Amino acid sequence: MSLPLPVIYLDNNATTQTDPAVVEAMLPYLTVRYGNPSSPYALGKESATAIQTAREQVAALLRCEAAEIIFTSSGTESTNAAIMSAIAADPDRQHIVTTRVEHSATLKTCEMLAKRGYEITWLGVDSKGQVNPRDVEKALRSDTALLSVMWANNETGTIFPISELVEIAHRKGVYFHTDAVQAIGKIPITLNTLGIQFLSLSGHKLHCPKGVGALYINKKTRFTPFLIGGSQENNKRGGTENVASIVALGKACELARERAAMENEKILHFRNTFEAALLNSISDVKINGDVDHRLPNTTNLTFNGVDSEALLMLLDERQIYCSAGSACTSGSHAPSHVLKAMGISDTQARSSLRFSFSHFNTETELQQAAEQITLLVKKIRNLAV
Ligand SMILES: Cc1ncc(COP(=O)(O)O)c(C=O)c1O
Structure with a gap:
């Protein structure tokens, strides 16, 4: 019997491996510390204190005040809450500005609001996936309820010029929300001087x-x-708190803050070495995204002439996990809305894969993955001729 292959996990923008220190921190709140944080006795107060500590840990990572953080069930809920609150602030403002490359949490919420009569301006992006601040300036109006632009894109890693966009929103008197789900822990964020209204994280x-x-x-x-x-949550989010997970999030933020500088350097090195290995060994490969403004852990590559779903399946058999960066519904694999918005053809979008790294990766596994990808791309191309 052959030994099972070790997993090589290169899909950290989809989800990440749980840190053992995070599990250790949350465990007591799943076992002995089960008090309801709203209960007045010691067991309850213990849970309430743990939530407050977590709030401070999240705030320390974002450089804001603990009272400015509420806990939710997900990045999706946070984004929904921000958008719905922004439109509730002034019923006369019935216009929202966002980009075509947002996550579905924003896209679908705005589409739903469009059906309810809100006007949505969908900002396009250039071939690097960048939004043009001048387009934002033109789009904002006196009846705009919200400008929502993600901090960094989940598929390409492109980082948006958030400070510049916030400055425009301020000047035009428009609320600003950013989906920072992919940016948190990967790049420094300082909210106490930025002056935005809402930020989502997961x-x-x-x-x-x-x-x-x-x-x-x-x-x-x-x-x-x-x-x-x-x-x-100070009357801002009903429902008994998910204490154990909140404790876990606090711990994860603390670890991210302590380790960020060192780990992100290491991850950047992984990404660049991996990218260079593929670009050197495979012809006709292109990087998608803004290479000068990109998350350190993400690379999105088009392998011309290669069906990304076929490559994904072959990699899956070898327990090398990455993402096609496209929604795959019942066998039909739709090209990524992000790559399409960048002007990439459907065929090229269907030939693209996203690899996203974390500090749990090792140099050896990245070398092995690059070797396998090189072999498989050549194999698929040879079959096509
Ligand atoms: C940019 C971005 N926003 C929002 C989300 C949604 O977060 P959650 O899975 O916690 O709902 C994701 C998850 O993939 C994401 O990448």
Whole structure:
């Protein structure tokens, strides 16, 4: 019997391996420390204190005040809550500006609002996936309720010029939300001087378990709760808190803050070495995204003449996991909306793969993955001739 192949996980923008230190921190809140944080006795207070510590840990990573953080179930909930609160702030503002390359949490929420009569301006991007601040300037109006632009794109890693966009939004008196799910822990973020209204983040991209997120709400911003019920989260999000996961998110943020500088250097080195290996050994490969403004852990590559689904399946058999960066529904593999918005043809978009790394990767496994990808790309191309 052959030994099982070790997993080579190169899909860290989809989700991340849970950090053992994070699991250790949350475990007591799944076992002995089960008190309801709203209960007045010691067991409950213990949970309430743990939530407050986690709030401070998240705030320390984002450089904002702890009172500006609420915990949610996900990045998706945070984004929904931000958008719905922004439109509730002034019913006369019925216009939203966002980009064509957002995550579905933003895209679908805006599409739903369009059906309810809101006007949405969908900003296009250039061939690097970058938004043009001049387009933003032109799009914002006196009835714009919100400008929502992600901090970094999940498929290409392109980082948007957030400070510049915030400055425009300020000048035009428009609320700003950013989906920073992919940016948190990978690049430095300082909210106390940025002056945005909302920021969404998600635990499972940060070596924390799935099903927990956070929303930053600027202390000067009026907030209308998305989930109505109990008075949890300072009346901003009803529902008994997911204490263990919140503790986990706090710990993950603390680790990210302590390790970020060192680990992101290492991850950048991994990414660049891996990219160079593929570019050197395979002909007709192209990097998608803004190579000068890119998350250190992400590379999105087009292998011309290669069906990315076929490559993905062959890699899957070898337990090398990455992503086609496209929605695959019942066998038909739709080209990525992000790559399409960048002007990449459907065929090229269907020949693209995203690789995203974390500090759990090793140099050896990246070498092995690059070798396998090189062999498989050549194999698929040879079959096609
Ligand atoms: C950019 C971006 N926004 C939002 C989300 C959604 O986060 P969650 O899975 O916590 O709902 C994701 C997850 O893939 C993402 O990449």
